[in-house]
Amino acid sequence: MADEMVRLAQRFVNTTYNNGATLGISKLDENGVTGWPTMYALTRALQYEMGITALSDSFGPTTLSTIGAKYGKLDETTIPSANFCRIIQSALYCKGYDGGDIDGTYNSRVRAAVEKLNQNMGLGVTYPGSSLWPKVVKGLFNMDAYVTVNNGSDAIRSIQQWLNGRYILRKDFYVIPCDGHHSRDVAKSMLFAIQYELGMADGTANGVFGPGTQSGLKSHTVSLGTTGTWAQLFTAAMILNKRSVSLGDFTAEVKSGVESFQSFIKLSVTGQGDFQTWASLLVSYGDQSRKGTACDGVTMVTPPRAQALKDAGYKYIGRYLFNPSSTSLPEKQIQPGELATIKEYGLRCFPIFQTWSRSADYFSYNQGTNDAFRAIEWAQYHGFKAGTIIYFAVDYDAMDGEVTDYVIPHFRGVMRTVGENSSYGVGVYGPRNVCQRVADAGYAAASFVSDMSSGFSGNLGYPMPTNWAFDQIATVTVGSGSGAIEIDNNIASGRDTGQGDFDPGSYTDGLDVDLDKATYQDMMLTDVQNYLTSIGVPETGGDGWTDSDWATLGGISTTKAFELVLSADWLFTSLARQLKLRKALIQAPVLWELRKLNPLDFVADEAVEHGLKDDSSTGWGQIFAWVTIEARNYCMQQGIINGTPLTDSDVRAVWDDLQDPTYNIRSVAYLTLYNSHQLGIARPSLTTSLADTQALLARYNGTGGDAEQYGRELIGLYNVLENYNQLSRNQ
Template sequence: MADERVRDVQKWLNQTYGKVSGYEKVTEDGVTSWATIYSLREGLQHELKITELGQGFGTATRAALRKIIKDIVPGTTGNIVKLIKGAFWCKGIGPTNFTDTFDSPLYNAIQTLQGYAGVTPDGLLSVNLMAALFDMSAFVLIAGRGDKRIREIQQELNGKYSSTGNDDDEGLGILPCDGIYQRDTNTALIYALQVVLKVKNPNGNYGPGTISATPTVNPGESGEIVRIIQYGLYVNGFYTGDFNANYDDDVASSVIAFRKFMNLPEFTGISDLTVIKGLLTSNGNTDRDSNMFDTSTQLTDQDVLNMKTYGFSIAGRYLTGTVGTGSEERDKNLTPEEIQRITNGGLSIFPIYEEGGYELKYFNGYQGYKDGFLAVAAARELGFPSGATIYFAVDVDVLDGDIEGTIAPYIIGVINSMNDTEYSPGIYGTRNVCLHGEKLGMKYSFVADMSYGWSGNLGFKMPQNWAFDQFVEYSIGGTPIDQGASSGKDPGHNTFKPRPVETISPEEAIKSITSSGDLINGKISFDKSTVLVDEPYLKVSAKAATEFKHEGKGISFSVKNGKFSVNEEAMMKAFLKENKIPSAAADIIIDKFKGSTIPSKLTAGSFTFEMSNSGVELLELKITYNLLKVDNKTLSGECSMTLDVQFTPLNYVKEELPAIFKQLGEDTVKALGPNITLGIVLVVGVVIFVALAPETMTAAIVAFLTLYIPKLILD
């Protein structure tokens, strides 16, 4: 929503600095965004006589501010004061006016921000406060996401550690106080620990100096380090008591619970390096013992003996692929001979699938569906037993805002493609990626905690479903490995038997599916689109392909054992709502699909939808079927069928519904109610004739089409 005071700030910025070299004009839309913050920063830099303007609030800006900050006091006038007031308006703390005078309303605004941030509300500006002000960081509890006790931690950290008292060292700075455990909060906890331990040059990074200074803290002790342990236990979800700096029984029992969850023996209430670093970093104590490793190297008998001697019992190995490039390229895939060597040596194996998950652009729904299909085929060929979890690698640091558009569709694709197989889907990635995977339905997580500096690890809890925790890399006997811990959820596998399955080719599958029914009897082709319906109100064409496709925005139906099942119901409801479908119609769509049997030869697969809506004049729908099993036979290769539907609702109402209602009596209507095809036609008709609003009419037609067209094609 636009804020007229923010718009005033934007207009003034463009008028005042529009001709200054390096200044980037901001859109005058009244919405606070990073673009507005950048313009405020550039204006401030110009007033500080910095010639090369930039979007950051870096060393040069801080140094220039440090020289004048104590002179910006009540009574001061000038553009810097006006910039400060503009920043306050963008922060949502109104200084009452937008003049260039440091007046009492500005003084009050400064005190308000200081109170929100947890620092002394003295009304005086500092470099740290200016950095927090000229930023998008929030200092109020974020509704629906923020935790008031985490905000309490953030405020206390700011209050105690934001400044060292040295004018040349701003210390920790003033960090967000929004109640969300995040990277900045995590860094602040480590910084606070370093200050308490008197580590030289504290920087928020848990390095060798901090490791060597970390003490063992016992129950009964007290002090700031105990408070930091309490903070760490709380943000990791293991403590609900007071932050009173007393190591009481509640703290000790919370430490025991954390040790057991992370599998960090001995399971005592003592906080040593393993506990403290484990609370504040993702990789924890990298010198700790564990029983799992993974490697991209095909293991020899000597390798297996070395791993066993080092105390490992579980090996993570790749199902397919190569590693390296050019002359350095080598196979990384597990082989039957290697399986024999590993299991004869007393180790078990869990499978990893990675064929390109090193870049964000790799991940989408189609790729997930394809990877799941290929991984299952490889696991069967190698003989992994029924029930094995396959871990799909997201080997990249994905920013939180990018996950929904890339990793989430990929995960859904994997889950859908494995829906009717004997294997379970798992995820490898940062804590944040694994948390998303856990929520979407991945059975277990293999957490890439070794990359402790990744944005997806700092400030995120460990997922509850973690099976493996990768924390350090090194070589044994010249063979590089990644060492990890095991939670016990997945013990790996030591019994293998190849599992041949009856397959069907894509061509045979399409022929079988389209061999019944007058509408599509033998008409669908792999090389061109075929028109199936050509009526004044409805046009349907179809085309098959020897590849999986993913259309739409996450709306997904799965087919398992010949029945529909809705995946991500909440996501689907949101999608239907975006397309102006009332909740009642959305409920009809979901409820009618869930558990209903498909009277066709499609045994397993998925459906994705893409919809475009031009009011009541034209509705276009793309339905893509990805096939996994037909006639209970597994597809030997990728196969999909896409329907393109064009529908004119008003023509349909005029030409079809009156005739249907005229021919059907009340008893017939009741009898047809449970029938998906005609029953939904009647539901649509009732909605249309009871509520003639065009939007309702279109929504009802969409509900009908979503149900009717797939049934029409497959029946």
């Protein structure tokens, strides 16, 4: 929401500093909305007014030390100029405080605002009154909040204020947010606090969970009856891990909470704040010397390695279903005979699926659908039984906004595909925040947590996911000689025990592959155009189109229809491989229906949208919802797909789903299987005859003479598409 005083602050910067040119920035958008561009501009303006020549967005050591050296503190007696004061007033407004009239006067309204700011930061005792001390100024010129926001916790805010008030005078401790939310800054401040209480000097304390901190904590076990600062720090750590205790003494309530936490995290249940409990509360990986019973790795488990793992106490081994690289990590993918070895030595395996997954732009609904199809196929290829949970990787530090915009839609595609097309379960591998959010969305039954990456923002400040199955805490080597193997040591919760027995595996020979577009796309388009022209379907127009209708309604040319089909080639390939039929059998009707869209189709869709009709043939494949319902229900009855049977009351919901090309194309594939049932012929396969293929294509358009003509036209298109699909799979 726009704030008029923030707008005036932005205007002040623009008018005073030559639309930002003096500060080395662009003119601010005078939108009345506080954001980093405004705070950066005010920071640069402050530096400029203090005579700093190398202006920067960062409120760093030079800016901080200059305030201290020149003024000591800022108030009505030390503010050097009216513009300097206006900068302070503007920053106060950007923080939600009354900065006066931005008139360059450190007046009673400004003093009251500063006093309130100090109190909100938890510094009312350390910095009483209305002066701005250097570290408070640093805290003023950022986007941190000092009141609870976005449903923040009052208990967490009290911890944040307590930490600020107790440690602000230490050299390397700066004001942290007091917004009621755990975060990276709060997690680091807790480590600083512990180091200070251990007696570390300024310059030695660094906010890192290193050997000195760990050694000190081993002699600071807290338990029932402990009071004072160490009890406060421990209960603060419990609260930050979403444990319902009170900040303060180690009471019976705290002991009960500790026992619950230790049980959840799979520590020895002592009810005491011992070293391992401290470690699990303070850093994501906890005590890295803990002995796990699970592991994962990129190296083949040979008989000597299996024996070494077993001797070291490991029971569960995470291995990769697939390796997209033909040169890197040659043993990353499960190797021939490896699962038999795992079974022979009484071990169990949980599968991981990962291709790239190292940046936000990898993730999307369609990519999740694609990954799921490939994971299902590879899991079946290796022989994983029904009920196996496959862990899909998010192998980078996904920001919370990226989880919302990319990762969650990705896992929606994964879950929908795995759920509909297999008897496997979905798991997620990634930082804590990713795992919990995917689980909360209902898209993962279990989490494999990448806790070794303790610096990830998605691990710092987040508790262990509620559905964690494996907790990755350290890289170790076990065994020696031929039995030596490097693994990631994992703690197992028991939520998933992997698989100890495996099916023979399924074949992949002769299945379709993605089209080699670089080699065949142009030739394939030419042949499609030539064939369609030969049967009276020109590049554009025809079939009831006028030139004006074509331009207004957006008719689809042969080239455009072809490009759309190729844009979904991954999906046609996935469906064909999953159902073990030729993908041209799905492609042909979709390409045809896209090219043959006519004005009446648009009219019919509008009638359904406005409630004038119940149904129409719609989407890429021009399918009726009622036909889709029959086809999907048949496939469910046959065990081809999973799902809840649809009824007549679902017609509109299904019609809406058919607007999604992915759902529509999948429904085309299921309708093809249903049509074989209606025709009384064998289910389509890799060897279906041309006669049966033509009959299936004809049945897509119903029965009778028009349908027969439809089949005769489409079998030619099928042959063109199949020719290039065959060339691609035979490479």
